[in-house]
Amino acid sequence: MPSRPTIRFARMTTPEKGTVVVLSAEDTALGAAARACDPAQVFDKAFKVAGFTGKSGTSLELVAPEGLGLDRLVAIGTGRESSLDEYAWMRLGGSIFAALRKPSDVSVVLDLPGTAIGAAEAASVAGGILLRSYTFDKYKTRKGEGDEHDATKPARITILCADPAAAKKAFAEAKAVADGVMLARDLVNEPANALGPVEFAARAGELVRLGVDVSVLTEKEMKKLGMGALLGVAQGSSRPPRLIVMRWNGAAAGDRPIAFVGKGVTFDTGGNSMKPASGMEDMKGDMGGAAAVLGLMHALAARKAKANVVGIVGCVENSVDGNAQRPGDIVTSMSGQTIEVLNTDAEGRLVLCDALWYCNEKFSPRIMIDLATLTGAIMVALGQHHAGLFANDDVLAERLLAAGQTTQEKVWRMPLGPEYDKLIESKNADMKNIGGRYGGAVTAAQFLKRFVKDTPWAHLDIAGTAMASPANEINQSWGSGFGVRLLDRLVRDHYEG
Secondary structure, three states: OOOOOEEEEEEOOOOOOOEEEEEEEOOOOOOHHHHHOOOOOHHHHHHHHHOOOOOOOOEEEEEOOOOOOOOEEEEEEEEOHHHOOHHHHHHHHHHHHHHHOOOOEEEEEOOEOOEOOOHHHHHHHHHHHHHHOOOOOOOOOOOOOOOOOOOOOOOEEEEEEOOHHHHHHHHHHHHHHHHHHHHHHHHHHOOOOOOOHHHHHHHHHHHHHHOOEEEEEOHHHHHHHOOHHHHHHHOOOOOOOEEEEEEEEOOOOOOOOEEEEEEEEEEEOOOOOOOOOOOHHHHHHOOHHHHHHHHHHHHHHHOOOOOEEEEEEEEEEEOOOOOOOOOOEEEEOOOOOEEEEOOOOOOHHHHHHHHHHHHHHHHOOOOEEEEEOOOOHHHHHHOOOOEEEEEOOHHHHHHHHHHHHHHOOOEEEOOOOHHHHHHHOOOOOOEEOOOOOOOHHHHHHHHHHOOOOOOOEEEEEOOOOOEOOOOEOOEOOOEOOOOHHHHHHHHHHHOOO
16 A cells, blocks of 8 residues: 555645645635745736636646745635535545645645634545545555556645644544545455455454454354354355454443444355356455444544444355355344345345344444445435435434535435335245345345344445445545445434543
8 A cells, every 4th residue: 555645734834845735715816825825926827827716626736936946836726615614625635635646745725815724624624635645556566557646655745724733633533534434445445355254354353453342253153143144145155254343432331332233245246146247346345334334443443432332244255156055045043033035146134134133132232323235226226426324213314314414425315114024025934035126225124124123223225335436536446435434423423422
């Protein structure tokens, strides 16, 4: 991996070397500090010639005039002041990093006329810079080829702002979350030959250094617990399954935890109901839900969240050999409910149902939220800009919707109901694992609902958002890390203190 840019904060001054980035409002107005970096007023002339209007995310780069001691001057458009919310400042940071191209000594002048830019805004800009800097080139022998930046020379970025001490403190938390997002991206981007269930468990074990308690259940222990649904998925692979339990205790010992459960199918062939070969390579990302849970636990522990949190990940490889389960097999879940497996490619719900039941029985959480790259049907319904949200609790659903709007990791609530429940009734078992052609994302969620009892629960189907989602100002990676910022915001707003 390339080195991340080093980011520091300093008091507002006029830089004397390197590249200077200034902010321009939509009317191309520059603040006093930005004007001081351009005594010859070359920006004014260049704005007119280039037709630069200061629209959000746009940039204009100039060679600095002789005598200033600078290399380049770069203007970044901020758009209208009224649109500068938390996410807009983060996007601005991403646009700043994208405009740098060849990293070097960079000074970012956080100054706009008529706009108070505080510590929170400075931290958001820095977080956006960090997230945009992410690349996955671990397996490239020639670093930086084809990338927008020279990966061998990390940028040294100084953010000039009104209160650098406060900004540094705010950025410590923002960086914890960004690091969690980038951890999730790393896991989704890893090839399946390097990241199976055992290796995923080892990555989770690294969270111990942050104070997370990590325990791992092996196949033998899961058999004793009766996790026949999860183990049925795993039986066709030579790579043994793992159930990973992570605990962060940031609140009082007696406080019931909140819980997050992730689908961790490290590769999905579809089993005997095999997927077509075209595009199957993307199924290394079928553990995007598990990656988000691991990234979230990193973020919460690194920023010392004042909450008790449980993260549970069911890790399997859905492969095919003579031992693989067959369409028509009937398995018994940990709950005692039986499942007729009509399609072995509808395996994520089989993994999650045992993980959800285990979580509920062992920890009695206040809420449970699961994340899974569960169905292609959710992409048909919502595309790739929203994750599907299913919930048995209106308060929890509203909180997730609000967190999605704040972070712009957006979710859209989908229906549940007894009409859909009938679609997964089986003649031969308590239920079947598919519900027919229509409403596939809904019947998958309806299946999971049978394993949560009365605990407030939400299911996030992130098949369209966790991998190969549209690039944006803060993410150019195939694996997006979707869910980490969303759920960190949920915890921060409603479950801390």
